[in-house]
Amino acid sequence: MAKALKKPAKKATPRKAAVPKIGAGELQTVLDYVRYAVSRFQQAGLVFAHGTTDSVAEAAFLISEALHLHPDQFESFATARVTATEGKTILDLIVARVTTRKPAAYLVNKVYMRGLPFYVDERVIVPRSFIGELLDSHFRGAESEGTSLIDDPLTVESALDLCTGSGCLAILASRHFPNATIEAVDISKDALAVAARNVADYGLDEQITLHRGDLFAPLSSRRYDLIISNPPYVDAEGMAALPPECRAEPALAFDGGADGLTIIHRILEQARDHLTAEGGLLCEVGRDRPQIEAAYPDLPLLWLDTEDSEGEVFWIAAPDLR
Template sequence: MAKRAKTPPKRSRISPKLPKVSPGELLTLLDFVRYAVSRFNEAKLTFAHGTTDPVAEAAFLVCETLHLHPDQFENFATARVAAHEAREILDVIGRRVTSRRPAAYLVNKIYMRGLPFYVDERVIVPRSFIGELLDSHFGGLDGEGPHLIEDASAVEGVLELCTGSGCLAILSSVAFPNAQIDAVDISKDALAVAARNVVDFGLEDRIALHRGDLYAPVAGKRYDLIIANPPYVDAAGMASLPAECRAEPKIAFDGGIDGIDIVRRILDEAKEHLTPQGGLLCEVGRCSEALEAAYPRAEFLWLDTEDSTGEVFWITASDLANLHKRGD
């Protein structure tokens, strides 16, 4: 049985304007982080977009404003901030509180597995658990877990469905160095963002972007691995999305009444697009129980990450073939 997944955070109220800060009151990076955390807590912001708490989000915004990688924060934590930099930091903190837009939209950047990606309001802010699993279970950078595909270098073809900003396709190019990757999305706007990221990483020769409905643009092709992070928020979840999530494209969330409308289609058609030794890696969030109820005899392997339990499943091509033979 799937383990219970996390429920979405409650919708937050709109917060008042920030108090004025006199010059010289805040001096170091730590000072500004502390101030931001206090304001974020006061406003009861939601953190679900790459950072999971107010401290991490404050440090992220301070570093981005100062053109520092997040990993450099500790080196400069006690460094003094110039006056013009202080104004910029206070401005972005204020906009985060008053607009309730995701921090990634304010600075047009998000980090996944330490790599920077461009994002804006045309795409959902990437925070998929699949990025970590590519490292831990597919012979990637970590290689700590069981390898679901024994030889990552032997993977020749990867398909990513619902690619959005293209982050998982790009991370797949790292995990599978010899693979050609097809990335599909129904949104023209999302693909424009993905194209920018593909160019930024110099992967035009390895990642092909396709506009269309799931498998339609790649009909007749088979892959060693299919990756999907589709819309999977159910009706109850859609009704209680916090303000930050309502700033993102609705199409990237809405999974129908039970959350698995798109997941069903991905699962039902996957066997026609996998090589015999291939498999499907799919994120479903809190809908794991609904999925198991819909496919009671499916051999789902539920994978945990540092921040999730049972929100991503793996199923092999052979198990998919057997599933359909049994008529599920």
């Protein structure tokens, strides 16, 4: 689901979305616009859960996109002057972010995962999964940053991305497992349209096949060396407390049923029938670890950490699924 949704403690109450007008010449440099955006975002009480974690990162992202700069180029141009036309574009984005409460990614139709740009719009949840980082750290064989869960990524011949959404994880997987045939499934026709666009943008139509259906249903009896999934896992309480930014996204991509585990139960029950003997399942579950461990006390789940998460993704090898 760049970062996974954290369940808010209580329902967010947006503050009055007032954006003062700016006179000509009051803001000049890129940093001037960042500072102004941060002030407006904090004044409005915005929520950041879509690839950026705070008002500064959000402002830098929006302004970089308005100026057609990759995020890595931001510091190089931080003190550069902004033209009048560019300034108007930036201010319009700031106003839209404050008044609509839509995720910034929807306003510019872009999100970055592991440094790569992907197209997104309101038809699909804004991707913010930790799995991309884990593919870098735990699935590169001898080159892995930490303990590798596979011996050699070149030996992975097939992979499956369940609940693919915009297709980002399937595309990232294709870069890690160049010899793999990758299939990706989602129940949403709209989400698959976005995924198809991203797959085409990266020229991966021959390596990645998209399927519409309910989890494993469209896959017959096919088996995979690796299954990755970032399924819906927000419980009923969390759904009721979603902030306005998250309510702008498709509810289907969040709703994990009363306890958040409805889809996760089904994945655990069916995954072994779709894994090769040496395969494994990598699944993101947000803050549901305690409920999962209570429901499956005998499953040897390996909980993995990332820079921004602790125990929100588990790995389990095919022989251990029962």
